[in-house]
Amino acid sequence: MSELATIHSLPALEDPVLVVAMEGWIDAGLAAATATAALLETMPHQLLATFDGDALIDHRARRPVLRIVNGVHSGLHWPEIRLQAATSRGGRSVLLLVGPEPDMRWHQFTAEVVALAQRFGVTQVIGLGAFPAPVPHTRPIRLAATASTAELAAEVGFLPVTIDVPAGAQAALEHAFGEAGMPAVGLWARVPHYVSAMPYPAAAAALVEEMGRLAHVEVDTKALTAAGQSTFAQVEQLVAASEEHAAMVRQLESQHDAEAEAPPAPFGPLPSGDELAAELERFLRGQG
Helix, strand or coil, X not given: CXXXXXECCCCCCCCCEEEEEEECECEHHHHHHHHHHHHHXXXXXXXXXXXXXXXXXXXXXXCCEEEEECCEEEEEECCCCEEXXXXXXXXXXXXXXXXXXXXXXXXXXXXXHHHHHHHCCCCEEEEEEEEEECCCCCCCCCEEEEECCHHHHHHHXXXXXXXXXXXXXXXXXXHHHHHCCCCEEEEEEEEEHHHCXXXXXXXXXXXXXXXXXXXXXXXXXXXXXXXHHHHHHHHHHHHHCCHHHHHHHHHHHHHHHHHHXXXXXXXXXXXXXXXXXXXXXXXXXHCC
16 A cells, blocks of 8 residues: 555556666756657556655745736646556567656655565566766766665676765655666766757667666667757767867867776866857757
């Protein structure tokens, strides 16, 4: 019996994997949000459960959206935490926990999500996220893992540092699943810091592809790849117009290539990319 969750359907599930991508914490380039949207667009899915928004969400911080048509109220959209059940091409069930991370009652929320996952027979948990990093847009997206075991972290790759950072709800869930003995891994895309404020489809594609590899499910990334190529061309056009920007990208390329050949050092101060980021945003707005 769940106090926070309402179950709307009980479909037959096949060896389900749980994918977690909640809004409210770091998601550079909207990579996790875009990856989740792509998964739902390419797989048949249905609503499995919703969580009590009044108990979990501060509606003054995350206000509902009112649609007004010619002065008439035509709908009120409330922020909602949802558990969707999708089916991959190979038949494996993919559960997606999406929506805003809770503003309160994290201990109870994580306990109930773990209990629901156990009830539905989840055998694997994969979180999606992205963070801004001193990497160039001219190199493939690299991922870093946080995981419940060293073996899982090593399978994806990780930053060999010890750091204390503020945690999001996904970290709390990852820890809770690990405590419950369920393998859980968070996939984090490293997004070039100078494009982290705009949608960056290449990072979303990398997250979807790695999720598919770990979960052994076939995923369609054609649309994400095409969008990534379009974004790459736009960034290239802007960088080519400024020697200062081109020099910064060359510096990041050298740093990236050196890291690939040797164990990476902890991140230092990011190269200045504020000006490039601002110009890029103006450029993309001008492109529509």
